[in-house]
Amino acid sequence: MAFPRVCPMGDAALLVELGDRIDLATNARVHALARRLDARQTDEQPAGQAADLRAISSLTPGYTSLLVTYDPARAGADELTASILRLLDALPTVPPRFTAHPIEIPTRYGGEFGPDLEFVARFHGISPQDVIRIHTGATYQVFMIGFVPGYPYLGIVPAAIAVPRLETPRRAVPAGSVGLAGQQTGIYPRASPGGWRIIGRTDPQLFDPTRDPPARLRAGDQVRFVDIEAA
């Protein structure tokens, strides 16, 4: 399949697909495109130029795609598609870079806070301390926010601690729980059912609907976990 490609999702949304494999570069390009489209919505523009981009009402990043919803009374799918493809063409290809100052997530690992830490260690034949060292040693990119309000999908988790999801999801995972699923890690903003392997817990203040933006982490941000016990 050739990328990029733009497909309608109904009569008021377009799905812009930039690839079909999880990697940092493709995901970084998704966020770069989102930022450009977002700026176009609000910025003053020269008359007659890409006015259709102002019809955009929301942008939802996925791993390798961007969902663009728009008001069909203000722009047609074909013209909007053409404008997005032109913008993509002009988007510089910058290799993904990690910031020197990622957002820090203070975390308590193991015990009652991380009931699956032992499992992850046994699964790979390493010690729980090794799991913590590897998990805190990497910088992660927020690939996207989804599942529930404020839930960050973070990656890429080193293969040395990657584990499959639970076969039977837990009915209740406490707010702030830090989980692993394959080469992703995530944080539960509020108590909910969940199938990720829980290795620790952090301050759950990830989502507050009375603030704007309501989520502390945004797609495209970079984060690091910090072991509170070790600090």
Add this chain to the structure above:
Amino acid sequence: MLEILEPGFLTTVQDRGRGGFEQYGVTRGGAMDVLALRAANRLVGNGDDEAALELAAGGLRVRGSSRTLAAVTGAEYELAIDGRPVPAHTALLMRAGETLSVGARTRGGYGYLAFAGGIEVPRVLGARATDLRGGFGGFEGRALRTGDRLAVGRTPNDRALERAGRTLPAHLVEYYRAGLPIRILWGPHDEFFSEDARAAFIRSGYTVGEHSDRMGMRLAGPPIAPRAGELLSCGLVRGAVQAPPDGQPIILQADCQTTGGYPILGTVVRADQARLAQKRPGEIVRFAVVSADEARAAWDAVERLLNELL
């Protein structure tokens, strides 16, 4: 002030929903049947953005402390004010202290009860809609309970009360009853489905499942299993027809997740989302594929119907 004497099942404050926060995982939400919500608002003289009560079933009793206009649209119920039967789809005069009862549902899925001035709850993330899963918006982020007291925007003056007795145009009511297929556009993942699966989806009727709710409508019928089991999660919109591995379609509804990884065979056009939302478990739904131009014409037709009710 409105006092809830009996809440009914899953009665919530809803408006047209909140947009622009999907990137933070916040669903658009809002009324399951936005068309009926707008019709109820217009009957009582409100603008389209006011909030009303959405009823997932019947069994609501509400007492107003001052005189007002009320209207019930969408699903149909036995209605009464202080025991005297009153008609659906009509602007109803309620005197101070009177109780409106919404009894057994006789037709449709979701009902809307609007009051002149609108339900006054704080806007959260730009809307008054209740986000049940997120636990915010609407009245304390939850379904209504006995004893809840809701503020209404303003008390209508004598002139506004002259609207009492106004009813919906007959063909707006007909929109729901026509029995036409639900129109979809293919995609975005239609190439992940075989010709046979696509043909089966259009040719067959699907039964609305018991476990359908504000997040998704579950359908049972000939499976439309995709060739790929799961894709990388992408953003989603209401109306998307998802195919989980068992091939039994799920159509995303107002409170759907903002991202997901099941392949999407097609997406219901905006003009038919209200009609679809009114289908109840056990009913048969049929689908037809339309072009982008036809989808647009369908939307314009719905807007024209509503604009007869300015």
